[in-house]
Each structure stands twice: as structure tokens, then as C-alpha cells.
Amino acid sequence: MTELNQNTYISTGKQVDNIRQDRRKTRQKWGAAETSLLVEGLFEHGVGNWKKILTDPKYPFGKDRTAVDLKDRFRTLYPNEYENLYGKKAKRKTKKTNNDQSMVTFEKKPHRPKNKFTPEEDNSLKLGIEKYGNSWSKIAGDQQFNLMHRRGQDLRDRCRVAYPEIYARFSKSRKSKHVGKSDPHILKKFYALPFQITSPTIQEPETSNI
DNA sequence: ATAGGGGTACCG
DNA sequence: CGGTACCCCTAT
Known part of the structure; x- marks a missing residue:
């Protein structure tokens, strides 16, 4: 091995080995x-x-x-x-x-452990959809719906299996049949749909009766 | 940052 | 000494 070789060769096994010996940590x-x-x-x-x-x-x-x-x-x-x-x-x-x-x-x-959706959560989900459409994370982040413990993705999954007819309004294949995805009318159409929204039971503050 | 493969220290 | 647990290098 000449000096010329030592200075010029870059990635031979030997040189790599020398570097390894310097950096190798104790076993x-x-x-x-x-x-x-x-x-x-x-x-x-x-x-x-x-x-x-x-x-x-x-x-x-x-x-x-x-x-x-x-x-x-x-x-x-x-x-x-x-x-x-x-x-x-x-x-x-x-x-x-x-x-x-x-x-x-x-x-x-x-x-994650499964947490079944309660009827109250389902109602809140539908109310959230009415307000935000398919912005699932916004629904999850809005305190008024008491769904802060759910991920947006979880809400989407729940809507897909529990309310397929609602979810279909958001699917791309459904959209592409008629209007562009940024068409504002799509939401208007959705809002006009006749699906039932039951208001969540509201807990009355403690009263002085009795 | 991870997957995959090559290298090496260590043990019986 | 062979085999492996641990370490290193690099493409993706």
C-alpha cells in the first residue's frame, strides 16, 4: 500500500474498519x-x-x-x-x-381499548356534523359537544358505520359524481337532508323545588 | 427515524 | 475457534 493509495482511496473496507474502531462504544x-x-x-x-x-x-x-x-x-x-x-x-x-x-x-x-359510543355521544356527533360538516377534528375540539375525549378520526369512523347515509354525502366518489369537492353547495345540500337530530338531554341545574 | 444487512466483541 | 449477542453502516 503506497502513500498515494492511502490518501486517495475513500471507501475501502479497511478505512471504514479503522473509523469503526474509533467510534465503537463499549459492549x-x-x-x-x-x-x-x-x-x-x-x-x-x-x-x-x-x-x-x-x-x-x-x-x-x-x-x-x-x-x-x-x-x-x-x-x-x-x-x-x-x-x-x-x-x-x-x-x-x-x-x-x-x-x-x-x-x-x-x-x-x-x-387502544374500545370505548363504545353512547346514544348521547351519537346525538352530539350528529349535532357536530350539522355545525361543522365533515371537519371531524373541529367537532372533537368543540367543547359544546362533549366529544373532546374522541379523536376526529374516531368520529369519522363512527359516522361511517353508524350513519352510512350521512357519511356517503362526504365520500369523494359520491361528490365526484355531481360537484367539485370545493363546491359550497354540497354542504347546503347536506344540511337540507331530512335526517333526525335528537337534542342531547340537558342536565337541569339544581333547583329549589321540593 | 427505521429496516435490513454487515461487522465485531465475547463466551463456552 | 465457532457461534451469537450486540454494535455499526446505510438506503429508503
């Missing part, structure tokens, strides 16, 4: 406690959301841990789960004993 084994943090974080945030798990204060990982470290740990500890979630091409060489750990199953997007 930190995963203990049971830190592994439990990862498992809990996976149940809450889902597989693949490594940064979210790492930065969650509820899970105090070692100071030098990085999001990639979490991914690598999951990959070696639950090889079968990793294969299930990412495909067989992602499979890599692991100890057989680790395969038995897959009694546990993980999800990429953990499901």
Missing part, C-alpha cells in the same frame, strides 16, 4: 430489568416505534442506548415475532433457545 449486555423496560414499551408504543419507546420517561434505558439498540435487542430476543412482523427475508441467525420466547405476541400499532 453493554442486556439484563432482565432493561429488557423488561423494552417489553413494556413495546406493548404501549408498538414494534418499530423505537425512538418513542427510548424517549418515554417511563422506561429509563441505559444512557448509551439508542433506538437501533432497542430494535436489535427485540430482533435477537423474539426472532419469531420479528419474522412474523417483518417477513421471512428479515430472518437472521439466532440461538434456538430464543425461539421459545415467542409465547408473547407484539403488534406494530397497539390497539
Whole structure:
């Protein structure tokens, strides 16, 4: 190897290796406690959301841990789960004993617990639609409808399954048949529709009768 | 920021 | 020494 070569070659394996030796951090084994943090974080945030798990204060990982470290740990500890979630091409060489750990199953997007819509919420949703149309997040954000605990997306989903005839008025395919999506008349048409809106029961303030 | 693949320290 | 758990690099 001449001086000329040393100065000119840029991306050979050898030079990369030298850089690696300089930056490589000391090896930190995963203990049971830190592994439990990862498992809990996976149940809450889902597989693949490594940064979210790492930065969650509820899970105090070692100071030098990085999001990639979490991914690598999951990959070696639950090889079968990793294969299930990412495909067989992602499979890599692991100890057989680790395969038995897959009694546990993980999800990429953990499901929130289901909260059924009450009749009161449904009524409020319809009132909200009357006011805002399909601006679901505005309905959810308007205090008067008491739907602040719902996401706009959740309200859209509820409307779609509970009131398909209303929801159809907002779908693009339905719109494209007649008017442009920015046509202001679409809402007017919707407002004129004869669907029933029942007023939510209003709790009377405490009275002095009795 | 993450997925995927290559590299390496460490253990028996 | 072989094999693997942990670390690193990079395309997307």
C-alpha cells in the first residue's frame, strides 16, 4: 500500500474498519430489568416505534442506548415475532433457545381499548356534523359537544358505520359524481337532508323545588 | 427515524 | 475457534 493509495482511496473496507474502531462504544449486555423496560414499551408504543419507546420517561434505558439498540435487542430476543412482523427475508441467525420466547405476541400499532359510543355521544356527533360538516377534528375540539375525549378520526369512523347515509354525502366518489369537492353547495345540500337530530338531554341545574 | 444487512466483541 | 449477542453502516 503506497502513500498515494492511502490518501486517495475513500471507501475501502479497511478505512471504514479503522473509523469503526474509533467510534465503537463499549459492549453493554442486556439484563432482565432493561429488557423488561423494552417489553413494556413495546406493548404501549408498538414494534418499530423505537425512538418513542427510548424517549418515554417511563422506561429509563441505559444512557448509551439508542433506538437501533432497542430494535436489535427485540430482533435477537423474539426472532419469531420479528419474522412474523417483518417477513421471512428479515430472518437472521439466532440461538434456538430464543425461539421459545415467542409465547408473547407484539403488534406494530397497539390497539387502544374500545370505548363504545353512547346514544348521547351519537346525538352530539350528529349535532357536530350539522355545525361543522365533515371537519371531524373541529367537532372533537368543540367543547359544546362533549366529544373532546374522541379523536376526529374516531368520529369519522363512527359516522361511517353508524350513519352510512350521512357519511356517503362526504365520500369523494359520491361528490365526484355531481360537484367539485370545493363546491359550497354540497354542504347546503347536506344540511337540507331530512335526517333526525335528537337534542342531547340537558342536565337541569339544581333547583329549589321540593 | 427505521429496516435490513454487515461487522465485531465475547463466551463456552 | 465457532457461534451469537450486540454494535455499526446505510438506503429508503
